[in-house]
Amino acid sequence: MSAGLQTMKMSALVISATTLTVLALAPARAQTSNNVIYLHQAWSQDDREWYHHFSQGSAIIAYDIYLNLEVAGGQDLFRSDANSVRYGLVPEPANRANPDALPIGISKETLTTPIKGWPVGDYVGMTCAACHSGQLKYKGKVIHIDGGGNNAIDMQGLTRALDDALKTTLTDAAKFDRLAGRLRASSPEAKDKLRKRVESESQRAHDYAIQQVTTRYPWGPGRMDALALIFNRALASLPGILENSTIAVAPTKPPFLWNAPHGLWTQWRGTVQDPIKRNVQESIGVFLPLDLSAKSPAEGLFQSSVPILNLQRAEDQLERLAPPSWPEDILGKIDRDKAKKGKALFVEHCASCHNVWPYRWTEPNKNGKRYVLVGLTPITYVGTDRGQFETIRPFSIAGELGNSLSKELLPEFRGKPLLPSGEFMSAISFAVTDAAVRKLNLTEAQRLDLNGYREPSATWPLEDVYKAGPRDGVWATAPFVHNGSVPNLYEMLIPAAERTKKFYLGGDFDPVRVGLDTKATSGTFLMDTTLPGNSNAGHSFENRPLGNGVVGPLLPDDDRWALVEYLKSIPEEAGRVTPFGGPPETSSSQKP
Template sequence: MRLFYRVLSGLGVALVLGLCVVVYFIANPKLPAYTAPQHVHYQDQWSEADRQLYYYTPQGTQVKGLHYYWFSALELPFSTQRFAAPEYLARFGFLIDPQQQASAANPANLPVGFTRHQNPGSPVEYLDITCAACHTGELRYKGQALRIDGGPAQHVLPSSVPTLRGGSFGQALVASLAATYYNPWKFERFARTVLGDNYEAGHKQLRKDFKASLDTFLAVAWNDTYRGLYPTLEGPGRTDAFGRIANASFGDAISPDNYRVANAPVDYPHLWDMWTFDWVQWNGSAQQPMARNIGEALGVGATLNFFDSHGQPLQGDQRYPSSVRVNDLHLIEETLQRLKPPVWPEDLFGKIDRPLAAKGRRLFTENCASCHVPPVVEENGRLVKQLKMLPVEVIGTDPNTATNIADNRYDLSALQWDPAELASMNVNLLPKSEQPLDMHQLSVAKGLAYVTAFVEKRAYQDAAVSSQEQARLNGFGLPIGVLELRAYKARPLDGIWATAPYLHNGSVPTVYQLLSPQSERAQTFYRGNFEYDPRHLGYRTDAFDGGFVLDTRISGNHNSGHEFRAGPQGNGVIGRLLQPEERWALIEYLKVLGGPLEQQLPNE
């Protein structure tokens, strides 16, 4: 019997030690080291005033009720170092400039895209992560950094699902929040920093409010983990945007029955010239700028209420209060219309081989222009690029994003929408159908179209925006258009050299590999390295401590399609085999495409 208790005690000790190890590694994510660049170079993509406006204009996200100054006062779980220290947040891939200082727009001296807002009638300043956090890039080479405004970010932002590897900003943030609340010494320091002279009067309420925010984070982490909602790890620079928006808007806010597995991570697209496209999103499913931006804000954490305090669906003008800021969203959109594509910096990355680029220009015309040089038409006084939509079976790239958006169905009947009212709204569903909408099984694109229409209407009402002004803020008088195709769009390639990795899911690390057959592409490679490869046009992919290994054999990560190889075209083969010297010529031309250096190329 004594032996039995000893064995039982030993197992208990082992279990506790194992739990301690798990907690330690969850609270100490394995992150890459951060080495500050010698200098951050900014291009003439827009003015410094536009840059700062884009970086720090709030859009109405609230990051689960987290206050701005709470975030800036948090400590790491096992030290007194500030969680929001720029050099620590940079380890997640967020962008800082070693020379940056706190300012009126950025009082806590946080990375690009971290800002704050107050809701009307509330003194609380919420942490607001805006679109600049995900749509600003940086390339590093020989100790120098080149900021790419409007380029894809490479941070690890969304996931709060705990793993022993760690590396996710969401997971690390939850660990710091929990350590602050449950460690009395940490909470004491935190409370005195946040409350200052109001410490005695506000301590009790602060602890209550902080716990409410922590509970929200923990509930999301548990829900996402328990339900296995995100089986394909996203890693740096990727998120399953539509999947997360749908799970937040239809699962969290309406019914658990609406949760769907999100296994289609996509890279953050670059934004220059986006406002000239007829359709946006990787699958070309959205049209109106304001609705697109409201959907993005809802996905990042803007509040949204479908029901009243008694659980009854809101009706009429009561639908749907949110924290989205339509005037600020329009201000960001206007700023992006002034954004220029980046220009190849010969002083940083090397001189252009102009004769080789001229050969590449001919190859581009022969092999790429039919998809990537869209026709331009005039619509309502603006020039619009009509992008080519390539069906999944033609382009052959990973289908999950396109098929999930088109095929997943959600039950929104609890909202009690009136079909006659929906028909009168500024929503245009394509392709058109004579079949009535079934509220028990709406696609994510259709469901979000009507949600954003109601949110948009209420936000305009709350902001006292006149009906005449609404058409302008919507963007070019466009309706909330929805195009449901199992396809991906081909966009213009100006500045494409600055937007690695490639394909919609970031599964091909360099342009050189994108121009190669799938058999010559890396099956696995490291993501999260900011070091640029100016020869192959992409980030360096060799192993590094704390890096994320992207495995292209996993569903959602496939690197198939968009192939140039011998044999019949179709099923992902879009052109003939390009010889290595032809690929190098194309690469040289893509460095200058759409920029001033293109005009300097000689005639062949």
């Protein structure tokens, strides 16, 4: 809701909301299943089930071991619903896409070609939905939000618990024998073979636990330093250049995904445009089998298990995911008059950065596609926590220790002993993506479709920025700002110094202030915003000059509540999908 700042040239395009609306005529509350309420977000049940469990190439441990592994401190299965819930995963009954009743975001990956460290076989993996499908809890009701952040997932706890479960299985003879019995490994030879498999799986899980998620301060549920996870695997652990390691001290919450494929820029820092490279990078962060230590591509360098066409289907589905509409029959009626006043205030104070339906769009590119303009707000202006820009090393080793990797990069990166870490990461993700795409033998038209019909931007942010996109559906995505340090929407509209400094994450929904109840102790983790990476400074409304963390004037309390009511009310039509490529009246802007 930043005011008075727009870092891009905005299109003068004016489009009627009626023309742009792709509306499935259904109520905000679409269905109830197994005591979970699913809102109308324009996805079919098949869409939802596939997204919850598709493989994005992630391979954590062998699938049969995962299904039969016990927790470290007992005989309950690690994959049990109770243990999944303990770490924020959402149980789901068996269905066609999920015959083994895995929790949402856990999938089966079948590796048909060995990759260094991963033999052929079936693995359990993690997929987008683990972090990007969430639930709100209110008065005993559970509301499912597809494409929203999972504010309960505990990546550190889950990773360490898996590490402990595998190590304990190797040291506790009775526990190992029970695993062997479930897997019908009864002979000494079969048990010896199983033990070697578990040792291999345990080492992989242990390396991830100590190299990727070790931090001075716990992240807590619904937050993870995804950027550091990706960079550490790609620049340090996989190529064996541990000098490039960084400590994951800048946790962020998973952003919501509706409208993400339509935006000119994505990620919290507004640094990525190509959808497939973005998705490949995310896969790298969550156990993608990938060879970055071979001497050449002929020997396996850049080979991975990334399923490009699965990532494309996920992106295609997200293009038609609607932001969730406020369910008035559950959370209370919206005061439409107050929301109307709030909309006028939003246009005045916030829309220059955040955009407002029917949105401002870029001009058509050479492929006839337009994209929703998003504000790229300098960190020096918005003033929120800057840990995202400080956690990654400015430069990483590329030559010498990583010489075999360096010489295979694009010409501008070859042979240099050091590279800017961001450029090094981009070069690796390009090489991995290109290696996977080449195997598909796509036509030029298919390549354009795969890359979202994007053209590389001629203008990149000249300073560190945070992305400010449209706020439709934001009511369902607490806590707020990129690091989840503001508990509710009301506190986004007050002076930053007056915000709650400690509150519980993972608790019940507050429909009044819209977010987490700061007085409740139903959450599982006490968020302390005074710790490094957790600051809730910036995006402040107070009577000081704009900039340096101030984005708007001190608002009367009635204006704050009107803005909250407006944010509850958008999108104003349930199931409204933003058309990919731009307004439908321009035929060339429609995706074929």
